[in-house]
Amino acid sequence: MKPQCPKCGTDFVQRIRPDGILEPLAGLLFIHPFRCQLCTHRFRAFLPGVAALSQKVDRRQYVRFSARFPVTFSGDSGPGQGAVMDVTMGGCALESDATLMPSMVLKLKLHIAEHALPVEVEAAVVRSVRSKIVGLEFARFALQEKYRLTQYVAGLVSAHRKE
Ligand SMILES: [Zn+2]
Numbered sequence: 001m002k003p004q005c006p007k008c009g010t011d012f013v014q015r016i017r018p019d020g021i022l023e024p025l026a027g028l029l030f031i032h033p034f035r036c037q038l039c040t041h042r043f044r045a046f047l048p049g050v051a052a053l054s055q056k057v058d059r060r061q062y063v064r065f066s067a068r069f070p071v072t073f074s075g076d077s078g079p080g081q082g083a084v085m086d087v088t089m090g091g092c093a094l095e096s097d098a099t100l101m102p103s104m105v106l107k108l109k110l111h112i113a114e115h116a117l118p119v120e121v122e123a124a125v126v127r128s129v130r131s132k133i134v135g136l137e138f139a140r141f142a143l144q145e146k147y148r149l150t151q152y153v154a155g156l157v158s159a160h161r162k163e
Pocket of ligand 1: 008037
């Protein structure tokens with residue numbers, strides 16, 4: 001059993017690592033931190049005994065879903081393009097030939113559908129570069145763009161759950 005996000009109501013939430021000094025202590029009382037996978041809200045919920053033990057804590061804050069769509073971007077090193085390999089509301093993994101370095105900031109256009117405008121991410125930070133795979137963290141997007149990406153990720157979730 002998983003708690004629901006108090007902000008948007010989805011049960012697509014992920015238990016995350018406790019922060020600071022008090023949260024690990026709260027864990028002893030079965031109060032655990034969670035990250036909503038759709039609206040990105042962080043919250044704490046009461047999850048008694050056995051349920052808490054059976055749900056493992058992931059180091060990552062978001063569950064990744066594989067997805068494949070083109071991305072175009074611009075940044076300090078000029079324009080570039082690539083293909084998304086997986087995506088969450090917190091970021092994505094990108095396959096690209098561009099020369100990118102950790103902590104570079106990019107403006108992204110996610111071409112999630114052929115006949116729709118791309119979702120724009122105003123600022124995405126390069127977190128890792130391993131051969132041609134670039135890990136990006138979404139730092140800022142306009143509200144309506146975030147909403148459109150939420151719809152897209154929610155679609156991936158429901159497709160995944162039907163499998
Ligand atoms: Zn939520």
